[in-house]
């Protein structure tokens with residue numbers, strides 16, 4: 001038993017969970033007792049690695065920006081484990097570029113995956129959660145939603161949009177026992193940040209009071225807390241996981 005953080009009997013859908021932060025979230029939710037649906041978009045072999053590190057779990061390929069594929073993801077969950085009590089909207093992409101050079105396609109694609117994808121999944125999850133009068137939804141935003149960041153106008157807009165989506169959904173679903181919160185990671189060691197040069201990495205670390213990048217496990221801990229009964233009276237909030245770089 002894991003006490004307040006016990007997730008036995010719960011089912012979780014985690015989007016974009018083939019690797020990185022999503023994988024760490026699946027592993028922790030599974031360790032706390034949840035059955036997990038590992039959503040991925042492209043790399044089935046990586047999703048298999050996530051599965052191998054979880055207990056009761058299945059994988060399912062779906063592009064979260066596509067409503068029909070999301071519907072199939074939820075149908076697969078329902079058929080395998082029953083309707084989900086937990087949804088973690090983690091899938092996210094970057095297509096960075098300075099404002100003057102950013103194409104409409106790059107703007108739209110990032111909004112479609114990062115923001116519309118979360119909308120698609122929240123809408124599907126809320127149906128069964130409202131019936132059950134219970135649910136936990138966590139949206140993975142970013143520190144840049146609040147701080148801004150040059151060269152990421154599409155990504156920052158999508159992540160700030162997620163904070164608004166979180167608050168609106170929280171207000172709408174609160175009376176049905178459903179909490180909706182955001183986790184806003186700072187700089188985390190994953191494939192998304194792997195391409196940074198040593199110079200950039202040092203400059204970024206210097207801006208973090210704790211003096212280091214975070215780990216996917218640092219983020220997973222915050223997500224698991226918000227998914228647990230310990231966080232039952234917390235809704236519409238943003239929990240920063242950033243080593244103090246933004247307060």
Ligand code: NAD
Pocket residue numbers: 015016017018019020021022039040041042043062063064065090091092093113117140141142143184185186187188189190191192193
């Ligand atoms: P990552 O690139 O390793 O993981 C993102 C995952 O989303 C990948 O597995 C990818 O395949 C999946 N994905 C992409 N498009 C998808 C789609 N259309 N449908 C379903 N899945 C899709 O990066 P990560 O660092 O693990 O990021 C996870 C989340 O955390 C993202 O939302 C990211 O924006 C956010 N985040 C990351 C950092 C960081 O420093 N790494 C900081 C703040 C926020």
